[in-house]
Structures are given as C-alpha cells and as structure tokens.
Amino acid sequence: MERAPVLRFDAVTIDVPLEGLGHLELEGTLRGGDLWLIQTDDEALGQALIDAATGLTAPRRGAVRFLGHDWAVMPDGFRDALRGRIGLIPRRGLFLPYADLAASTLIAARFHRTADDRALVVAADGLARRFGLPGLARDASVRDMSVDALRAACVRAFLGEPSLVLVESRPLPWTDELLQPLVDAMQHVRDRGGSVIWCLQDDPVFDDAAMPATERLRVRGRRLQQVDT
Secondary structure, eight states: OOEEEEEEEEEEEEEESSTTOOOOEEEEEEEOOEEEEOOOOSHHHHHHHHHHHTTSSSSSEEEETTTTTTTTTTHHHHHHHHHTTTEOOSSSOSSSTTTOHHHHHHHHHHHHTTOHHHHHHHHHHHHHHEEEEEOOOOSSSOTTTHHHHHHHHHHHHHTTTTEEEOOOOOOSOHHHHHHHHHHHHHHHHHHTTTEEEEEEEEEEGGOOOSSOEEEEEETTTTTEEOOOO
C-alpha cells in the first residue's frame, strides 16, 4: 500500500531572499516514513526550503501541500493549527535569550494543546533524558548556542508526536552521544508514519551510508535533484 503524502512540492519556484541566489525549484513528495537528507551550498537555500515547507513563504509558482492542504489557500487559524504538527530544530536562535528553558521547550506543544500539561511534562522529561539531559531543563536562562540548549531544542522539536520534523544545518558540531539520539528520535517519527527533512552543508552525515535516508538530494543549478547512491 502506498504511503500517504506528508509534504508535497508541486512544480514549486520560491524566491531566495539573498543577493545572487535568485530562486529555488522544488518538485517531489515526502511520504510517511521518509527521511530526506538535503545538501545545499548555502544555508540560505536550506532556509528558503524550510520556510516554504512550513508555509512561511508563498511560492512564486506551484503549490506546497502539507498533509494534503495547500499552505497558500488555507485559513489563518487552520494554518496555525497545522504548524503545530511540525517540529523544527533551527540553525540559530534556538531559544530567546534569558527565557525560561522549560517554558520555552513546552511552549509550542502547550499552544497547540497536543496533550494535557502533565502528560507534556512527562513526555518532555523522557525525551530530555534520551538527548542526554537529566530531565526537562528548568534553568532560569540558558546560553542560546550551548550544547544543552541544542539538546533542549531537540526535545521541543520531537515533543507532541509531530507529523513532520525539519532539521536545519547543524548549529553546533553534533557529538556522538547527541547524534544517535537524534537519529533514534527521527526513526520513531518515521515508524509512526511521520517524516523528516534534514538540510546540511558540507557535512559527512550526508554521505554516511549508515544514515537510514530514503532520499539524498542536492541543490544543483537552483534545482533539488536526487543523488544516485
């Protein structure tokens, strides 16, 4: 049986808001259980792709559909609700400076009411331990680009059983003990029918045969193209 589409790029052209990069053309369907590794020469291209995938940027041409819905034509309230089905580990700006880390980790799941508060805290505690924290961090503040902040950002991204997880280029070198929990969390998303996109630049993870990707793609000539393996 064919797996259901999670994210579809239908003949999409998006503008890349950086001088000299112009545009990016996207075509393809990310289905339940898929992991796409995408290599780009410039982080702005990966950012443009993620902005399109989450409906933050409207395409110049074509349509981006998440769970069968075109981002460009859905009502604002429904669009916001659908974004609650997406987890994101950003390259920069993991958390607001001086923010309470526990509240920042839980804020998206609480906003979208993916579960009652006690269940969210229990789930976050469990995820935190998998990513090498002693539990849900409750420090008053955290240095934004610290390794612990990255671990907490991973917890936030996978909390609430998202249908899609997007990982931007690595903001910090992934230590061995953090990389494996990330891959395991990705696999859990895939096993229950969700999907993952991981954007990379000049990173050995892309060519690692042990990485269980269903697709390896590169941006070539402003087009997203499959890499022969």
